[in-house]
Amino acid sequence: MESSRGFDETAAALEEKSTAKGFKVLAAHEVKATLESKGIAREPMKIIEICNAKYVNEVLAKDIKIALMLPCPIVVYAQTWAPR
Numbered sequence: 001m002e003s004s005r006g007f008d009e010t011a012a013a014l015e016e017k018s019t020a021k022g023f024k025v026l027a028a029h030e031v032k033a034t035l036e037s038k039g040i041a042r043e044p045m046k047i048i049e050i051c052n053a054k055y056v057n058e059v060l061a062k063d064i065k066i067a068l069m070l071p072c073p074i075v076v077y078a079q080t081w082a083p084r
Contacts, residue, residue, distance in 0.1 A: 007044045011076045015048060018074075023050040026071050045077040 003010040015025050031045035051071040059066045 007046075007076065007078045011046050011048065014074060014076060018048070018050045022054075023052045023072075025049070026051055043078045043080060045075065048074045048076065050074060 005013065011028070015028070018025060025048060027049045029047040029049075031047060032042045035042045049071040056070060
């Protein structure tokens with residue numbers, strides 16, 4: 001999904017809306033900063049990990065392998081090029 005907001009504003013709005021919907025933001029990983037610290041240039045990217053204990057319990061009761069996908073990551077990124 002695309003946003004008309006800037007990168008930082010989009011990430012902040014996503015974290016705020018997730019919390020308002022009953023999810024907890026467990027972590028936010030600044031991928032650009034991490035890669036740049038290793039000398040690798042990258043456009044802005046943030047991985048936001050969210051979780052809702054009630055939903056986690058429900059899906060784990062159905063299939064324990066779902067744990068491999070937890071917590072739920074949401075990626076916000078800036079893209080200045082068009083995919084092929």
